[in-house]
Amino acid sequence: MTTTPAAPGSDPLPATALPASAARLQLGGWEQLGPQATALRMAVFVHEQGIDPALELDEQDALALHALACDPQGQPVATGRLLPADQGVARIGRMAVARSQRGQGWGRVLLDALVQAARQRGDHAVLLHAQRSAEGFYLRAGFASEGAAYEEAGIAHINMRRALA
Numbered sequence: 001m002t003t004t005p006a007a008p009g010s011d012p013l014p015a016t017a018l019p020a021s022a023a024r025l026q027l028g029g030w031e032q033l034g035p036q037a038t039a040l041r042m043a044v045f046v047h048e049q050g051i052d053p054a055l056e057l058d059e060q061d062a063l064a065l066h067a068l069a070c071d072p073q074g075q076p077v078a079t080g081r082l083l084p085a086d087q088g089v090a091r092i093g094r095m096a097v098a099r100s101q102r103g104q105g106w107g108r109v110l111l112d113a114l115v116q117a118a119r120q121r122g123d124h125a126v127l128l129h130a131q132r133s134a135e136g137f138y139l140r141a142g143f144a145s146e147g148a149a150y151e152e153a154g155i156a157h158i159n160m161r162r163a164l165a
């Protein structure tokens with residue numbers, strides 16, 4: 001992967017390809033994808049990053065559209081969610097790729113699928129609270145940082161936004 005970050009506000013670069021053998025990407029509700037999404041989120045956010053497990057699942061999960069990617073063996077490797085829009089502005093969150101699978105394009109494929117879902121339902125922008133350590137990942141997908149950094153769940157974050165054409 002040799003591309004450079006998209007300039008803020010410009011069209012993002014095309015998504016990276018899925019790993020060669022391709023995978024299954026599902027979009028659905030919490031009843032359908034919740035158990036597998038929870039397992040991934042607990043592994044990444046609670047066990048790896050030390051976030052309080054009480055903060056990990058919330059009432060928004062029942063309202064969100066969830067994405068789940070599985071490897072060709074059916075193992076869940078990536079998850080994220082798209083919340084209902086507020087005045088046309090959607091919010092993406094809980095993006096988590098299994099540690100051993102990072103850097104292979106899973107995160108970008110998942111993010112693009114959630115952005116596309118927001119666009120298709122007519123949202124005009126997507127907002128997210130990015131961990132500072134992941135800011136470059138979102139910049140590459142056409143998001144722009146806005147405002148000052150702040151702390152959330154004990155981790156440095158920054159707001160990022162992408163307009164949807």
Ligand SMILES: CC(C)(COP(=O)(O)OP(=O)(O)OC[C@H]1O[C@@H](n2cnc3c(N)ncnc32)[C@H](O)[C@@H]1OP(=O)(O)O)[C@@H](O)C(=O)NCCC(=O)NCCS
Binds near residue numbers: 107135137140
């Ligand atoms: C952040 C995260 C979702 C990225 O997923 P990923 O599958 O590793 O990312 P991809 O392989 O799809 O990367 C896509 C592009 O972003 C770049 N990238 C990935 N992670 C990055 C990071 N942390 N900082 C800067 N660039 C990054 C990749 O190099 C790649 O660039 P390229 O297309 O030019 O080669 C994943 O690392 C993760 O789950 N981290 C732990 C949890 C977390 O921080 N979640 C985000 C909460 S806001």
